[in-house]
Amino acid sequence: MKGEKLAARPDLVWLLVWLAGMGVLLLWDLAFLNNPALKRLLNALFNTLAAGLTVVVLALLLGWACGAGLYLLERRGRKGVYLTMTFLLNIVRSVPQIVGILAGYIVLTLLIEREVLVGSAALLFWMSAIVAVFVFLDIADLVRGRIAQFAALDFYPAMLCCGVSEARIVNVEILWKNSRAHLLHAMIAVFGMAVFLQCSIDFILSVGLSTEVSASNFPATLGGLLATMDSKQDILAVGTILTDPAYTPQLFFRHLQGLSVAFALIFTLLCIHTITAGFVRRRRL
Amino acid sequence: MNSPRELSFSIRIRAGNRTLVDIPDYSLPERRLMILFGESGIGKSLINRAVYGLLDGDEFQATINGQDAASYTSTPWVRSVQENGFFVFQEPSTHLYPLLTLGEQLREGSLKDSVSEDAILGELWSGTPTARPSSLLGVYPKPYRPSGGEKQRMLLAMAFKKIDLFLARGEAELPSLFLFDEPTGSLDNRFRDIVLSMLFDRYRRMAFTGVVVSHDYSLISMIRKEHKDLAEAVVFRELALEKSALVLRKFEPETYLGWLSVQHPPPRSPGGRQIARIESDVGVFHRTLTIARDREGSVPAPLVLNQGAMTYLKAPSGTGKTTLAKMMIGLLRGERFSMTLGGDTVGVGTREEFWRKRVWGKSMTMVFQHADEALNPRSTVFDTFKGLPTESMPTRDWVRRTLHELFEPDMADEILEREVSNLSGGQKQRLNLLRGLSLETGLIILDEPLNGLDFESSIRVLDLLRERQQRGNSILVISHNEEIFDSQVGDEGIYYLVQ
Numbered sequence: 001m002k003g004e005k006l007a008a009r010p011d012l013v014w015l016l017v018w019l020a021g022m023g024v025l026l027l028w029d030l031a032f033l034n035n036p037a038l039k040r041l042l043n044a045l046f047n048t049l050a051a052g053l054t055v056v057v058l059a060l061l062l063g064w065a066c067g068a069g070l071y072l073l074e075r076r077g078r079k080g081v082y083l084t085m086t087f088l089l090n091i092v093r094s095v096p097q098i099v100g101i102l103a104g105y106i107v108l109t110l111l112i113e114r115e116v117l118v119g120s121a122a123l124l125f126w127m128s129a130i131v132a133v134f135v136f137l138d139i140a141d142l143v144r145g146r147i148a149q150f151a152a153l154d155f156y157p158a159m160l161c162c163g164v165s166e167a168r169i170v171n172v173e174i175l176w177k178n179s180r181a182h183l184l185h186a187m188i189a190v191f192g193m194a195v196f197l198q199c200s201i202d203f204i205l206s207v208g209l210s211t212e213v214s215a216s217n218f219p220a221t222l223g224g225l226l227a228t229m230d231s232k233q234d235i236l237a238v239g240t241i242l243t244d245p246a247y248t249p250q251l252f253f254r255h256l257q258g259l260s261v262a263f264a265l266i267f268t269l270l271c272i273h274t275i276t277a278g279f280v281r282r283r284r285l
Numbered sequence: 286m287n288s289p290r291e292l293s294f295s296i297r298i299r300a301g302n303r304t305l306v307d308i309p310d311y312s313l314p315e316r317r318l319m320i321l322f323g324e325s326g327i328g329k330s331l332i333n334r335a336v337y338g339l340l341d342g343d344e345f346q347a348t349i350n351g352q353d354a355a356s357y358t359s360t361p362w363v364r365s366v367q368e369n370g371f372f373v374f375q376e377p378s379t380h381l382y383p384l385l386t387l388g389e390q391l392r393e394g395s396l397k398d399s400v401s402e403d404a405i406l407g408e409l410w411s412g413t414p415t416a417r418p419s420s421l422l423g424v425y426p427k428p429y430r431p432s433g434g435e436k437q438r439m440l441l442a443m444a445f446k447k448i449d450l451f452l453a454r455g456e457a458e459l460p461s462l463f464l465f466d467e468p469t470g471s472l473d474n475r476f477r478d479i480v481l482s483m484l485f486d487r488y489r490r491m492a493f494t495g496v497v498v499s500h501d502y503s504l505i506s507m508i509r510k511e512h513k514d515l516a517e518a519v520v521f522r523e524l525a526l527e528k529s530a531l532v533l534r535k536f537e538p539e540t541y542l543g544w545l546s547v548q549h550p551p552p553r554s555p556g557g558r559q560i561a562r563i564e565s566d567v568g569v570f571h572r573t574l575t576i577a578r579d580r581e582g583s584v585p586a587p588l589v590l591n592q593g594a595m596t597y598l599k600a601p602s603g604t605g606k607t608t609l610a611k612m613m614i615g616l617l618r619g620e621r622f623s624m625t626l627g628g629d630t631v632g633v634g635t636r637e638e639f640w641r642k643r644v645w646g647k648s649m650t651m652v653f654q655h656a657d658e659a660l661n662p663r664s665t666v667f668d669t670f671k672g673l674p675t676e677s678m679p680t681r682d683w684v685r686r687t688l689h690e691l692f693e694p695d696m697a698d699e700i701l702e703r704e705v706s707n708l709s710g711g712q713k714q715r716l717n718l719l720r721g722l723s724l725e726t727g728l729i730i731l732d733e734p735l736n737g738l739d740f741e742s743s744i745r746v747l748d749l750l751r752e753r754q755q756r757g758n759s760i761l762v763i764s765h766n767e768e769i770f771d772s773q774v775g776d777e778g779i780y781y782l783v784q
Contacts, residue, residue, distance in 0.1 A: 155659055155660060161614050162674075163650070164672040165672065173664065173672075
């Protein structure tokens, strides 16, 4: 019976798979990875997940505020403000995410150099805020889509006629009561996107920028850790097994840092994808 | 006429963990026509689909007379019923197959053997702009074309062809069942009468078992007046909840007729202040609508709504009654519209700010006709009253007291925290009405307020409306229940909308 119930919730199954996979990785690393590398790995994993969650929260707040705000501005006939906001958002939309985030990191770098930004928590927050600016539009579009869908139904004008405020209809009746599942789905997707973007950017930074302002100044993430010399050698070692298959077992004992980072990244992104897909199927979104 | 043999069914239908229907004794009088009433959402359609052997799928777990749906469907009785009978679905779009033209479906299977098609189509389309529906026969059914009424007529044509085939065989004992689930929901009263006359004419030729599901109690008067000879052949029954148990009980026609005979419109208060006045010439969607005192529209007159009075706006389906109501409450802007509301004159150019600040929920409200769509399905009953412009935030006690106006006290307590999506159609309609009627607005527009209600609930609603009138509210009703509202509103309060 429990098995049947679990089978009907593939998102929960994949969350458990992710927890189990990461648990096994941790136990293996505890047993076989050297202590400094283990600390770096745990720190990077924590930072990556914390940054991902921060991006999700910020993107949700921005997306909700912009989506609902734009709709209400349009309804109230505030054309000037509406068009200005739409124009600004479209500018953000037109910038490729990676380019936008890199530009944001340049600003962060300047702030670090001038010692305006100090402390890894503050840095992590602003790194996440920059990523959030370039991913929140997905949530804003979802919010606008949900409002438009419900505004076409009778329940919107029926509530208006009863004197219920539009802010309540939009925020409480449509978004909170009828769109939580959709928003949660979008948040899971944003989390995956945030992890991917954050790690890509950190990898680029760690590989390509000067050592003065680099991984040592920014909080470590999985992307940054993947770009270190040790990790790169570990990844390159994977290629060795093509010519020397007998070397395979050594990978799991001698090249753990790079492989653990790569595994944590790929496995996390894969699980996020399947959790999202399962959630969509279960809630029939 | 001897008392009929009853076909008895014990039916239990579940969807997942939820019991949708549990009725130990649902009986159909054999070779009689049963008119089945009951509040919307109580299970009439599901029960009849189960009887007809149409619940053999994954969506429901049905047990009929102790057999699962698949075993029941393969019994000889059900097979004969499906072969010789017909089921007219409530929603015609779900019945029609989108990959076959209407003509192909009208002549599908055994229907091609019927020779009465032309006569049936002629009767069903009589008096419509499409005198003969030959142009429709080549059309594939789509959501918006043909119209709901045309689809419904096409389904009825299939049903009558099937009845004619059954009659032509002349084997009265052959198990058969003709089920009409709200067969005239998209048609006006004139067509309702035509359809029922076609059914009764066929029944007179040879008795068969038929069920007509309806919410329209004025059928009773129509049958009593125009088909007296069928007084015994037509049986009225009602599905109802008795102490939370679903039962099928007799509905005595005298219950309705007796109630109707003592209804008199309350005298119109001469000193009633004018709440609103809508000029008779209205232009919307490039059409001209005229408000008039007569059905033909030869006596145009402004629609005057007075304090403490009920006003009734009549028109055939599709004329634009709801459209006019939406213009009155500022949801639609037409090309020509002028209304005096209190001391203000409003028209097509009036800014939405005016409606927001002065009208919605303050001086006027409107109760929409489809409660299913007008309420937030994810709200609880209690939450439905939150956000209304009442003096203070509604408390549970206040909502409970409000619900008591149309719900039994124990039922009101039970549903207070229930999600709207889990209410029956009739419960939703009562909640929809109560939300509007709980506001202190001078004018209340009610669009089909008796939609989906059983007789008992309809009477409670009418009592509540009378009480609101006495409090001084002006009520504008749009309804196809002419017989009922003619008994509530005097001639001076009746207007017609003419296109």
